[in-house]
Amino acid sequence: MDITKKDIDALNAVVTVEIKKEDYEGEVKKVLANYRKTANIPGFRKGHIPMGMVKKQYGQAVLVEEVNKLLQGGLQKFLTEEKLDVLGNPLPKNENEIDWKSEDFTFEFDLGMSPKFEVDVTKKAITNYKVVADDKMLDNQVKTIRKQYGKLTSKDKAEKGDEITGTFSNEEKGVEKSTTLELDELKGKSQIKALTGAKVGDVITLKTKGMFAEDHEIQKHIGLTPEDAKDVDELTFKVEEVNTREMAEMNQELFDKLFGEGVVKSEADLKSKIKEDAEKQFEQQSDQKMLNDVVESLIENTKFDLPKEFLERWIQVSSEKPMTDEEAKAEYERSEKGLRYQLIEGKLRAENNLQASFEELKEYSRGMIKAQMAQFGQMDPSDEELDNIAARIMSNQEEVQRMGEQLNTNKLLQFFKEKAKLKTKEVTYEKFIKEAYE
Known part of the structure; x- marks a missing residue:
């Protein structure tokens, strides 16, 4: 041969x-x-x-x-x-x-x-958001906690600051959603006026437009997407409960319920703890945003040609269902961006040793196990316990693949943090959401 x-x-x-x-x-x-x-x-x-x-x-x-x-x-x-x-x-x-x-x-x-090309992660500056919990957010969180742990008392009729439980309905549009809302959550003056003084059993007709300040509240309380809500002019709301909530006192009993005995000892400690926990969560979101932006930048700024005609034929031949030439071309157009990034990422991983090894996966699984055991009060598991559980996890191919994807993403993220051209910008969470996603 x-x-x-x-x-x-x-x-x-x-x-x-x-x-x-x-x-x-x-x-x-x-x-x-x-x-x-x-x-x-x-x-x-x-x-x-x-x-x-x-x-x-x-x-x-x-x-x-x-x-x-x-x-x-x-x-x-x-x-x-x-x-x-x-x-x-x-x-x-x-x-x-x-x-x-x-x-x-x-x-x-x-x-x-496969084309020959070079990858330059410093070609374009990428914004790396540092999201901070500002005083307004901390005050709102404290208020939410005090309400959550406060005393709930039923009332005959609704007044400012009360909670109203009921059901939104619109038979024609298929709306039937039970919810609990605070009068203070509503933005529309006409809706606030209609619900103020409402009693259990009342059925009140409300305009949908302008009811809430934020779109996500429409989904939460009415069960409609903002787009679908535009087609619904009015809703009825049947009042089923009216309650007032007396906020919990800021004392050691509350602090211990939240974080364990003696961990937090003052309102200042409480805000500090809330700030620390919130900013850890914000970091995950800002990291994901940075990762997405670096990926988009690499696709845009790493120039190389592809064997387009060959790939269109390959898509057509490898398709499970018969595919015309036009369908294959359309599928190539849809998948070209993803293919380009696969090649870029593959080159980065190969040249910078960014592929997780078996030992790294094993150690990563041990870390996950320790974190999960800590949630149930097992703060100091033995090496033997960790190794036995890790061995069971590593024998599960799907679990190994899932962990491998997580670890490889983490390695790539860390590489970008160290090597990419990043400009740090400190913002509040509200501003981050506005700048990053709107």
Whole structure:
């Protein structure tokens, strides 16, 4: 068997595989000899069938199968040994021209070659948000906590600051949503006026437009997306409960309920603890935003060509369902951006050793186990306990894959933090959401 590669251009090549009779003849004879021993042909005893008849009945199929085995094995070995960086899989070029009645065969395959390029993570400055919990947020959090742990008292009618439990309805639009809201949450003056003084059992008609200040409140209380809510002019609200909430006192009993005995000893400590916990959560969000922005920047600023025509053919051939040329082109357009980033990320990982090793995965699993055990009060598990649980986790292929994705993302994130051109910007959470996502 002889295999050669001819470059068409930097992104396309043709591999030619020549298979001669002596390459496959021995294996074909062996298979046919076995068929002769086991085949059932009417009129002949098993094992006594003439070889000529076996060849006539099975020879062509065995030949094709053995040649294809040889072809696929040889082609894969060639790609590996030559260290060819290809996209997709080799595509047969002349399969319809093969004459299976001949003794020697020549197969041709198109290859789509991975492009050569350099990645510069410092080419464009990326904003790295440092989100801080400001005094307004801390005060609101303290207020929320005091309400949550406060005393709830039922009332006959609603007044400013009260909580009203009821059901929003609109039969025509399929709305039927039970909720609890505070009068202070409402933005619309007409809605506030309509609900002030409302009693249990009252059914009140409310305008939907302008009811809440924030879009997410529409989803929370009415069960509609902001877009769907635009098609609903009015809702009825049946009042089922009216309650006033007396806020909990700021004392040691409250602090101990929240964080454990003696951890927090004053309102200042409480705000400090809230600030610390909140900013840890904010860091995860800002990290994800930074990661997304770096990825977008790399896709935009790392220029290279792709073997477009080859990839369109490969998409068409590898599709589970029949696909027209136009559908394949459209699918390529949809997937091109993702493919570009796969190549960029792959190069970054290979050149900077950013792929998680088995030992790193094992240590990562131990850290996750320790964190989970700490939540249930097991603060100091033994190494033996950790190793036993980690071993069970590492035997689960799906769990290993999930952890590997998390760890690889963390390694890439840390790499960008160290190497990318970042400009830190300190903002409140409210401003972060506005700048980052609106």
